[in-house]
Amino acid sequence: MGANLPRDTRDTLFLLAVIGWVAFMQMGHTPWWCTLLTAGVLVWRTALALRGLPLPGWPVRVGLLGITLVATFMTHSTLLGRDAGVTLIVVLLALKTLEMRARRDAFVVFFLAFFTLLTHFFYSQSLLTAAGILVALLGLLTALVNAHMPVGRPPLAQAARIAGGMALMGAPIMLVLFLLFPRLSPLWGVPGQDETGRSGLSGSMKVGQIAQLVLEDSIAFRIRFEGAPPPQGQLYFRGPVLSSFDGSEWRALRSGFPPSMALPADLQVSGPPVRYDVTMEPSRRPWLFVMESTPQAPEVPDNAVRMSNELQWFTQRPLNT
Structure with a gap:
């Protein structure tokens, strides 16, 4: 030296x-x-x-x-x-x-x-x-x-x-x-900022980033249907909606709790209702996943729920538990 x-x-x-x-x-x-x-x-x-x-x-x-x-x-x-x-x-x-x-x-x-x-x-x-x-x-x-x-x-x-x-x-x-010694959070369980590597959990997506998405085998949520479950082809759950595009990146128009319920006047549903209970894993996001679209607000314990004008359901607080 x-x-x-x-x-x-x-x-x-x-x-x-x-x-x-x-x-x-x-x-x-x-x-x-x-x-x-x-x-x-x-x-x-x-x-x-x-x-x-x-x-x-x-x-x-x-x-x-x-x-x-x-x-x-x-x-x-x-x-x-x-x-x-x-x-x-x-x-x-x-x-x-x-x-x-x-x-x-x-x-x-x-x-x-x-x-x-x-x-x-x-x-x-x-x-x-x-x-x-x-x-x-x-x-x-x-x-x-x-x-x-x-x-x-x-x-x-x-x-x-x-x-x-x-x-x-x-x-x-x-x-x-x-x-x-057990591996306890939060030291090794700190969530990352970039969620693009987890399928469907990102609030934005750049052009060319789709190839980086990895379908995980970890559990996102569990569903218990009342009665027989719908056919496999109808098990589509609506989550984040990315509808704003600036030429290189898709983003959601809204990322937080809507100021008021925005049920479209022309929203129509048909067929028998499908009732089910969802147990979600912590996503640290204020997003609810529901089958298709529904005019009836999902019931979330100790949390307010509203729908945006893009038929996306939000909780008032992120789902941390």
Whole structure:
């Protein structure tokens, strides 16, 4: 890392390299501007450390934070959820290095980086991902051990040996937890922003995206008919209606609860009524699936129901249970 560099500069450069690796692993899951902004901040912080220049004041940091929030909202249409959250935490990790003046600030960066490592598992749990995270974990442990050696100028190799020994001592506990600890949500059950890979659950669809739809074998809902069920060819359930097209993407005219019931005056039904009970799995969407169209509102416990003028039934609150 440079034998002639002051210790503070050497340690800062090493930590920035580890953070750069953590951010690089998320490059395929974050928008392009996130990658550019993160890389720019880390390069800027590296230049400040090499030249011994003062860190930027709070107006610059607040301005970069505001740009990050606006860009995240424009990209994901929200500041919540998996994709928006990962985008924010990657940029915020880089921005935090701009106020790293003392050991206390460095510890905040350490543990924020540890938390950022967990977000990689939201997208992949492959062996390649685990190997990349292991490299980052050893790097962060080395930086953390080095920060607890304040006297003199201990070599990074010594801190790396101590970090490796700590990791080896913790490996048996990790193995036991991996085998015996239950995989509970919400850590591994966080719903994704992009539902295009799940058939029929997306509120929009771009041209060429149909090939990405995968018919899952997971249960969407269960139906219990009163009497004999209709023929297989009549089991069509009406859900999201995408009727607005801008030349490249289909969208629904309405995504939320209609302000009032919009039953078309010319809606006519015929034939004997089909009565059934539906038990839906949590879709986290305010959409009801009914057979064809019906002028009678479905009964949903503890939730109001209305129909849009496109014959789509909505609940007042998303179906989270």
